[in-house]
Amino acid sequence: MSSRDYILGRVRWSLGRGAFERDSCQQLEARLNTPQSNLIPKRGQGDAKAQLSLFVKMATEVNATVSRLKALENVPKAVAKYLKEQELDATVRLADHPELQKLDWSKLDASTGFSTGDDLVGVVMAYAGAAETGSLALRSGADSPTTLNFLPDYHIVVLKAADLVGDYEAVYARLRRESNKTDFMPRTLSWVTGPSRTADIEQTLLLGAHGPRKLHILVIEDNGEAS
Amino acid sequence: MKLNAHNFKENAAKALKDEDLQASLAKLGTGFPLKRLAAAARLPEFEALRDQARDIKDHTLRHLDFYLEKFECKVQETGGHVHWARDIEDGRKIVYDICESVGAKTVTKGKSMIGEEMAINEYLEEKGLIPVETDLGEYIIQLRNEPPSHIIAPAIHLRKSHVEEAFRKTHTELPPERNLDEPEDLLKEARAMLRKKFIAADVGITGANFMIAETGSTVIVTNEGNGDLTQTLPRVHIVLCSIEKMVPNLEDCATLLRVLARSATGQEQSVYTTFSTGPKQMDDPDGPDQFHVVILDNGRSRMLGHDTHDMLRCIRCSACINHCPVYQSVGGHAYGSIYPGPMGSVLTPAIYGLEQSCDLPNASTMCGKCEEVCPVRIPIPQMLRSWREKQWEDGPVPILQRLAMSVWAFWAVRPKAYHFGAKIKMRLLGLLGRKNGHFKSLLFSKAWTKSRDFPAPEGKTFQQLWSEKGGRRS
Numbered sequence: 001m002s003s004r005d006y007i008l009g010r011v012r013w014s015l016g017r018g019a020f021e022r023d024s025c026q027q028l029e030a031r032l033n034t035p036q037s038n039l040i041p042k043r044g045q046g047d048a049k050a051q052l053s054l055f056v057k058m059a060t061e062v063n064a065t066v067s068r069l070k071a072l073e074n075v076p077k078a079v080a081k082y083l084k085e086q087e088l089d090a091t092v093r094l095a096d097h098p099e100l101q102k103l104d105w106s107k108l109d110a111s112t113g114f115s116t117g118d119d120l121v122g123v124v125m126a127y128a129g130a131a132e133t134g135s136l137a138l139r140s141g142a143d144s145p146t147t148l149n150f151l152p153d154y155h156i157v158v159l160k161a162a163d164l165v166g167d168y169e170a171v172y173a174r175l176r177r178e179s180n181k182t183d184f185m186p187r188t189l190s191w192v193t194g195p196s197r198t199a200d201i202e203q204t205l206l207l208g209a210h211g212p213r214k215l216h217i218l219v220i221e222d223n224g225e226a227s
Numbered sequence: 228m229k230l231n232a233h234n235f236k237e238n239a240a241k242a243l244k245d246e247d248l249q250a251s252l253a254k255l256g257t258g259f260p261l262k263r264l265a266a267a268a269r270l271p272e273f274e275a276l277r278d279q280a281r282d283i284k285d286h287t288l289r290h291l292d293f294y295l296e297k298f299e300c301k302v303q304e305t306g307g308h309v310h311w312a313r314d315i316e317d318g319r320k321i322v323y324d325i326c327e328s329v330g331a332k333t334v335t336k337g338k339s340m341i342g343e344e345m346a347i348n349e350y351l352e353e354k355g356l357i358p359v360e361t362d363l364g365e366y367i368i369q370l371r372n373e374p375p376s377h378i379i380a381p382a383i384h385l386r387k388s389h390v391e392e393a394f395r396k397t398h399t400e401l402p403p404e405r406n407l408d409e410p411e412d413l414l415k416e417a418r419a420m421l422r423k424k425f426i427a428a429d430v431g432i433t434g435a436n437f438m439i440a441e442t443g444s445t446v447i448v449t450n451e452g453n454g455d456l457t458q459t460l461p462r463v464h465i466v467l468c469s470i471e472k473m474v475p476n477l478e479d480c481a482t483l484l485r486v487l488a489r490s491a492t493g494q495e496q497s498v499y500t501t502f503s504t505g506p507k508q509m510d511d512p513d514g515p516d517q518f519h520v521v522i523l524d525n526g527r528s529r530m531l532g533h534d535t536h537d538m539l540r541c542i543r544c545s546a547c548i549n550h551c552p553v554y555q556s557v558g559g560h561a562y563g564s565i566y567p568g569p570m571g572s573v574l575t576p577a578i579y580g581l582e583q584s585c586d587l588p589n590a591s592t593m594c595g596k597c598e599e600v601c602p603v604r605i606p607i608p609q610m611l612r613s614w615r616e617k618q619w620e621d622g623p624v625p626i627l628q629r630l631a632m633s634v635w636a637f638w639a640v641r642p643k644a645y646h647f648g649a650k651i652k653m654r655l656l657g658l659l660g661r662k663n664g665h666f667k668s669l670l671f672s673k674a675w676t677k678s679r680d681f682p683a684p685e686g687k688t689f690q691q692l693w694s695e696k697g698g699r700r701s
């Protein structure tokens with residue numbers, strides 16, 4: 001008997017039944033195919049303004065830094081300013097994201113693509129943000145290499161306020177909505193809440209374990225629709 | 228790791244005298260529990276979320292075969308492979324075969340309790356591969372060649388001097404005069420050393436906190452980011468998980484994630500929660516070419532529908548361990564199993580058999596704290612009790628203990644005589660112990676008084692005090 005059949009058989013035997021009948025299968029299929037949210041904490045359910053201030057508060061609490069910008073065009077300038085504050089060279093590795101690529105990076109030494117570990121600073125676009133815990137949702141794709149989220153020491157993430165939602169569930173709903181396939185998940189979907197850390201040595205909290213030492217979030221309050 | 232759960236009493240006695248260990252444990256006792264309390268207090272829905280978390284796991288376990296099959300189907304649809312392992316041997320072989328099929332030499336590893344259960348590192352080493360643990364705590368204990376002492380903080384028993392010693396011994400290519408006094412120095416060195424390994428590895432092995440039937444995704448929850456590097460940089464990503472890690476939908480996973488980190492470290496959310504689905508997709512600039520999920524049973528399917536069924540709800544948050552007065556006194560290694568503390572004392576006998584781990588169900592004061600803090604409300608004391616009953620029925624209880632229990636039982640069913648006898652005994656002990664307030668040694672109680680004093684009774688039995696107070700608590 002294959003291990004597969006052995007395990008499934010064993011599960012059924014222990015639960016005291018055979019394989020599911022059609023009826024109960026249909027019920028289970030229905031639960032699986034029409035996902036319902038469970039209890040969602042009230043905390044993130046305010047209006048857009050409340051969500052933004054909650055997001056900033058929660059992200060800051062876990063050692064991320066946040067700048068609020070009026071427009072996407074201001075991103076290169078804000079990045080340059082941040083690098084200066086951090087006493088770094090003005091060199092960045094950009095994700096090949098159309099919204100980032102259309103910006104004027106001429107004042108910085110900017111290259112584009114995934115990282116092989118030699119980049120100190122990575123700049124990426126967030127897919128979404130969840131106010132409830134100040135978390136960023138980053139999805140892999142042609143415009144968003146996963147290596148840029150984990151290899152550089154400085155992780156700069158651009159989040160459009162329009163992509164900020166109250167809770168995780170809203171992001172899952174959006175992923176399903178935006179895909180016409182049943183396989184709507186990217187290879188990698190990461191929720192990022194603050195920069196990397198460890199407390200493995202004498203329970204002392206240290207930032208910058210294996211992932212980025214710093215996480216800087218640029219929130220774009222104007223979505224390019226107004227004015 | 229090899230099970231060494233026979234020697235709890237000896238190990239515990241040693242642990243109590245280990246000063247380094249006691250210093251670490253003292254910190255643990257206040258650290259995680261206080262943080263958990265603060266995080267729970269901050270979220271008004273926390274208790275209701277725990278109920279839902281329990282119900283989600285219950286539902287999934289009752290229909291586990293259905294969800295396992297759905298998960299398998301979805302992994303295959305998204306280009307990945309599912310491998311079923313009925314036991315440890317099976318699992319190890321599957322992992323090795325995958326490594327061999329791609330000619331792998333080095334393997335990086337994220338933290339995985341299933342990996343510990345399989346002792347996968349030892350196996351791969353025997354086969355000539357070089358596995359490297361990348362979680363800082365796991366890396367440290369791998370260098371020291373010892374098992375983890377905690378399920379989420381594997382090196383919690385060590386002081387920084389131990390870490391320094393291990394690094395100096397291993398990283399011989401670095402200048403010996405370098406400074407490693409501060410935790411920051413140690414972290415910096417580990418980060419630099421492991422960076423090279425991440426990039427060079429052929430295969431990355433991670434665990435999984437959850438498997439999602441709806442999408443065929445596996446989920447890891449980490450703070451360091453090592454798991455993400457492990458599963459993104461190599462050509463092949465292998466996920467080690469066990470059958471009970473299943474949840475139906477992303478929404479169910481969201482609920483469990485809301486209670487996981489808060490219960491574990493008191494964080495609102497761990498730093499990285501990553502969902503992996505299949506290998507890298509067509510336009511992806513990075514990510515692995517192959518995605519394999521190894522689903523281990525190793526005795527779990529036998530637990531379903533039986534006394535320890537509820538234990539399968541466990542999401543390995545470690546809250547029960549952090550709050551356990553026994554764990555806080557003796558640490559993880561005393562249990563001799565990779566799963567220490569209350570959850571381990573239920574799980575280890577279920578996986579390895581009661582004969583192999585007969586001390587563990589008794590390594591509890593039955594204070595009930597574990598159940599109180601468990602995010603999925605597992606009735607741990609009740610299950611420990613059922614293991615004890617089984618022990619009684621099956622026989623591995625010493626003859627003297629049996630005799631004592633029979634004598635006690637004889638009197639216990641004769642309440643009048645029992646109360647009379649107890650009254651006399653309490654009065655006597657009260658009189659004898661009045662001077663010191665405690666006994667340094669006591670007839671028939673050597674095991675107790677060997678490591679602590681026995682407090683002298685006040686002279687009245689509990690029943691007397693209770694009826695004097697009219698049944699009021701204070």
Ligand code: SF4
Pocket residue numbers: 540541542543544545546547548570597600601602603604605
């Ligand atoms: S038994 Fe409960 S408290 Fe203990 S590790 Fe499992 S889920 Fe956490």
